[in-house]
Amino acid sequence: MSRLFRAVIMGPPGSGKGTISERIARGFGLQHLSSGDFLRENIASNTEAGVLAKTYIEKGLLVPDHVMTRLLLPRLEEMTCHSWLLDGFPRTLAQAEALNSSCELDLVISLNIPLETLKERLSHRWIHQASGRVYNMCFNPPRVQGVDDITGEPLIQQDDDKPEALVARLRHYKDVAKPVIDVYKAKGILHTFSDTDTDRIWPYISSLLSAKIPTDIADAQRASTH
């Protein structure tokens, strides 16, 4: 394939990165790489980086930049024949700089969702811990209440999705993300979407991607993922 398409999706917890990434992966064939899922896979298979990352995640801390970049960048460099969408990375300026020196991004999607909406969504977010599959008791409920659709295992609510932890978490996100967003704005590749509903944002993201991803790349990516 002549050319790959590389995109990043950013936004605070609960802004819909996972939900929208899934639609982009399905609709445009980009490989969705979630840093959280990748960390969970590494933790589950007890890799050296996974064991180290776990000690931070358990304390509710971000994993240090050098651990994240050592884990993620080789994974991206392996993807020589697949276009991708990164979700959850880069989270800090140091991560964005490391990513810049390893590849050139085509597009950054930034989700700007009101605080009240984030609080409301996260208070209804339930996850299947082992896989990271996400449900919302109103927006996309599981087929059987409280149970993962695929494995039948129970769903949990993460402690940091509970309202008391949320405000501090969202404030921290803003402080850390602002310089990253500024870098992408300066590069002219940032596209920001603001609304309270994913279904209202999606048509705009979909037409942006239709305009940006050349048809031959989208067709080839879709063919190789199905």
Ligand SMILES: Nc1ncnc2c1ncn2[C@H]1C[C@H](O)[C@@H](COP(=O)(O)OP(=O)(O)OP(=O)(O)O)O1
């Ligand atoms: N780029 C990163 N840098 C540092 N730590 C990270 C990064 N990505 C993920 N982590 C760590 C910290 C997170 O608490 C943990 C799980 O990540 P993730 O699945 O993205 O959930 P999250 O609850 O932090 O965010 P979100 O609600 O936006 O999905 O992994």
Ligand SMILES: Nc1nc2c(ncn2[C@@H]2O[C@H](COP(=O)(O)OP(=O)(O)O)[C@@H](O)[C@H]2O)c(=O)[nH]1
């Ligand atoms: N009510 C409602 N919930 C949504 C909407 N979009 C996503 N969600 C839910 O909100 C929660 C956060 O979305 P998610 O994609 O996990 O966001 P992320 O933390 O940015 O990856 C999940 O439970 C989603 O199912 C929406 O438009 N309305």
